[in-house]
Amino acid sequence: MPQHTRALSEAGVSTPTGELQFGVFFQGVNSGTIWKAAESGSQTDFESFRRIAQTAERGLFAAFFLGEGLRLREHLGQPHALDVAGRPDAQTMLAALASVTSHIGLVATQNTTYNDPADLAHRLSTLDLLSGGRAAWNVVTTDNAWTGENFRRGGYLDHADRYTHAEAFVETAKAVWDSWGPDAVARQGTNGSRPEGGASRRVHHQGQHYTVDISPRLPRSAQYRPVLFQAGDSPAGRDFAARQADVIFSGHPQFDDAVAFRADITARTVRAGRPADAVKIMPASEFILAATSAEAVEKQAWVRELQIGPQQAVAYLEQFWGRRLDGWDPHGPLPDVGPAVEETSETRGSGFHGAKAAELTAQWRQEAAEKEQSILQFVRAKAGRADASFVGSYSEVADKLAAYAAVGAVDGFNISPWLIPTGLDDIVNHLVPELQDRGVYPTEYRGYTLRENLGLAVPERASVGEPAVR
Amino acid sequence: MSTTDGFSSEARRAGFLAIELDGAGWDGTGVRGDDVFASLAAAVLAVETAGFHVATFADSPLPGRANALQRAAYAGPITRTIVLVPEVDTVYTEPFHVSIQLATLDYVSGGRAGWIATAAESSEAAAAVGRAAVSGAALPLEAAASIEVSRRLWDSWEDDAVIRDVSTGRYIDADKLHYADYRTPTGISPAYSVKGPSIIPRPLQGQLPVLVPASLVGEGQVPADAVDAVLVTAPTPELLAAEIADVRDRLGQSVALVAELDVVLDARGQPATERAVGTGGDRARYVGSAGGLTAFLGQLLVEADGVRLHPASLVVELDELARLVLPELRRSGALRPMVQDGTFRDLLGLPRPTSRYTNSHIAAAAEN
Numbered sequence A: 001m002p003q004h005t006r007a008l009s010e011a012g013v014s015t016p017t018g019e020l021q022f023g024v025f026f027q028g029v030n031s032g033t034i035w036k037a038a039e040s041g042s043q044t045d046f047e048s049f050r051r052i053a054q055t056a057e058r059g060l061f062a063a064f065f066l067g068e069g070l071r072l073r074e075h076l077g078q079p080h081a082l083d084v085a086g087r088p089d090a091q092t093m094l095a096a097l098a099s100v101t102s103h104i105g106l107v108a109t110q111n112t113t114y115n116d117p118a119d120l121a122h123r124l125s126t127l128d129l130l131s132g133g134r135a136a137w138n139v140v141t142t143d144n145a146w147t148g149e150n151f152r153r154g155g156y157l158d159h160a161d162r163y164t165h166a167e168a169f170v171e172t173a174k175a176v177w178d179s180w181g182p183d184a185v186a187r188q189g190t191n192g193s194r195p196e197g198g199a200s201r202r203v204h205h206q207g208q209h210y211t212v213d214i215s216p217r218l219p220r221s222a223q224y225r226p227v228l229f230q231a232g233d234s235p236a237g238r239d240f241a242a243r244q245a246d247v248i249f250s251g252h253p254q255f256d257d258a259v260a261f262r263a264d265i266t267a268r269t270v271r272a273g274r275p276a277d278a279v280k281i282m283p284a285s286e287f288i289l290a291a292t293s294a295e296a297v298e299k300q301a302w303v304r305e306l307q308i309g310p311q312q313a314v315a316y317l318e319q320f321w322g323r324r325l326d327g328w329d330p331h332g333p334l335p336d337v338g339p340a341v342e343e344t345s346e347t348r349g350s351g352f353h354g355a356k357a358a359e360l361t362a363q364w365r366q367e368a369a370e371k372e373q374s375i376l377q378f379v380r381a382k383a384g385r386a387d388a389s390f391v392g393s394y395s396e397v398a399d400k401l402a403a404y405a406a407v408g409a410v411d412g413f414n415i416s417p418w419l420i421p422t423g424l425d426d427i428v429n430h431l432v433p434e435l436q437d438r439g440v441y442p443t444e445y446r447g448y449t450l451r452e453n454l455g456l457a458v459p460e461r462a463s464v465g466e467p468a469v470r
Numbered sequence B: 001m002s003t004t005d006g007f008s009s010e011a012r013r014a015g016f017l018a019i020e021l022d023g024a025g026w027d028g029t030g031v032r033g034d035d036v037f038a039s040l041a042a043a044v045l046a047v048e049t050a051g052f053h054v055a056t057f058a059d060s061p062l063p064g065r066a067n068a069l070q071r072a073a074y075a076g077p078i079t080r081t082i083v084l085v086p087e088v089d090t091v092y093t094e095p096f097h098v099s100i101q102l103a104t105l106d107y108v109s110g111g112r113a114g115w116i117a118t119a120a121e122s123s124e125a126a127a128a129v130g131r132a133a134v135s136g137a138a139l140p141l142e143a144a145a146s147i148e149v150s151r152r153l154w155d156s157w158e159d160d161a162v163i164r165d166v167s168t169g170r171y172i173d174a175d176k177l178h179y180a181d182y183r184t185p186t187g188i189s190p191a192y193s194v195k196g197p198s199i200i201p202r203p204l205q206g207q208l209p210v211l212v213p214a215s216l217v218g219e220g221q222v223p224a225d226a227v228d229a230v231l232v233t234a235p236t237p238e239l240l241a242a243e244i245a246d247v248r249d250r251l252g253q254s255v256a257l258v259a260e261l262d263v264v265l266d267a268r269g270q271p272a273t274e275r276a277v278g279t280g281g282d283r284a285r286y287v288g289s290a291g292g293l294t295a296f297l298g299q300l301l302v303e304a305d306g307v308r309l310h311p312a313s314l315v316v317e318l319d320e321l322a323r324l325v326l327p328e329l330r331r332s333g334a335l336r337p338m339v340q341d342g343t344f345r346d347l348l349g350l351p352r353p354t355s356r357y358t359n360s361h362i363a364a365a366a367e368n
């Protein structure tokens, strides 16, 4: 532990808050969510979303989080059939949830490539105002021609440009949210409505990829403007987060990895000229809990079996081999044929796209042979988010999390329930009280806005911009 | 999509009432005033309680106006019977996003969603997204294109596409998902295409009812069979019935017609004539007593399938409408009964359509 403390203090993390926050990530796609159990509920009924959000709020979660994928996953030229798929538009769903929740933050993953800045900023303002200052935007930059086929613009970006573009986009959104003065409201009368009580500014941006020229319509919210999340792990993505984000939705939940990631982000944040603790970190995670550790381990085997069945295991390999492998026994060794493609493709929604297929598959064959794993065992270990899992009794896992809080390795966890809509019940009923007993989890909401509940500073209004012409 | 043989004459005798909620309640947006409800929720619940069948949400480019579709979504979970219909532009929006957002609205409202598809003629709206302003004949073409994209995407998951078949390990039957493969016709610039399938299963109603202003509908514009209802305007109340008859002649029986009416009533001891400011806009305006309005609506609903009211002040007019107008119209049988847990299609008398792609195979589409 001392060595972790040293790593963090060298990076400038001197005062861990000692507190963790939870978010819930209602995934709606991929193999993490079990659809085969008797308890598996609907992925689209509003009641599933209401149930998860209200349970999370009962457990004092800081945030309810929705992802986004703007093209349906495909597998060898057909829609991917084996996993949960088909989910609502994030902001529309969150606007509905705003009317049946009161404190929880509402985080929409929204892409900078397939949206217009003025429109997206206006819709996020709307969500922020409707929810009384509980909105957040998880900025993602996914950019490929395949997804672009669903949009007017098409796939127009070079991958290398994604963060230059994203940064201009986010700056424009911030200018929109900065437009109205602190006390401005729109006064509605018989002659229509007009801003009153403060000047508003026109927003003009002319850039490489888009041009925006507007008089923003909306005032600031109770939390000033939506909180910014970021998810994207490349060096460019991390620097972007260090400059722009309030919270990182990271892929680094394991302790040592989390500490290293924290140190890296803190260093980047300081280099970007912001306070060392300006960016919160909440890694993606999964919890498999029970009263005893033995039961939890048993439950884990059941969860893994239902997350990834024999067909899914073979299909998983097919993504990387780029060819059908139906003849291969899921209980036997990995296929000893080569892949049919040179590079794995992004159309499969995997994190490995662009990898050299021949190298990757050869490496996996060797790895599985060394561990004496069958296809099923290998894929369950590789794809079943083992590295994001916390498995154990309520008190064991609570102890484990308390250690993160003690050194400030993370600010909380973004939890993907593996069952909808009951997947948060044991976390809220059992884990949260254990954490509260250890003094590392809130016992009430600090306030009504997401910014207050996450302990984030209120931004200052930028001093640039010209007055609106009205 | 009016694939049915229209409404039975019986259904037509009773009509529905819609009311516009633009700026109606404090929704956090900074719209404050003496004649504004304390909250958007209060405004929506008040019009539902008053017995309106439909609430519409304009997307005015005015200061203080929040996104219409999200306001409608916010109202979804807190209401039970009222239909929620936002206005969404087709010219400066991404048709794919619009389709997914509207499908989601249908889910969060339990099938009580519709869409007023508009075509913004606005250089402000064009500048906001850095596009050249679209005008003239291209406007209805943009509307037609976006509606067609939504309709195809809503059908792109057949109803029984989610099979959850444990024995074969399939959550989805991939043969029941379909590419939309939409390409704009000539006349739309820049041209675009949308691949599909949708990223959300088929909406609860299968297809959301689509409402379009009459000025955009017709030959070489938005085809009548692409819309479920048309919004009809006339310069004065006296001309509305004749205009309805004209549009009916032009578009046929399969489209519902909704008359647009501004309303200023005698209220709170003040005569309507004093409360009516200016000459009104291009919509017919009724200025007078609640009793006179009741009689006028009773007649209008013989010709029109529905009437949408634009009250001078929601707070003030709603009092009179709820107390004096709606109860009387209901008693006289001029209003369709409310359907508990009904859909917008139910209200319009439209059956739930099967997907246009039923029995076609995605693999065939994927071949080329």
Ligand SMILES: Cc1cc2nc3c(=O)[nH]c(=O)nc-3n(C[C@H](O)[C@H](O)[C@H](O)COP(=O)(O)O)c2cc1C
Pocket (backbone or CB within 6 Å): A066, A067, A068, A069, A109, A111, A139, A140, A141, A142, A231, A232, A233, A234, A235, A236, A237, A238, A249, A250, A251, A284
């Ligand atoms: C934990 C995590 C969750 C993510 N969720 C999404 C998502 O829901 N939708 C999406 O389009 N991209 C998602 N991404 C992808 C990233 O946002 C990013 O756009 C992509 O990884 C490219 O950026 P990079 O090269 O910096 O990683 C996620 C990434 C991470 C690490």
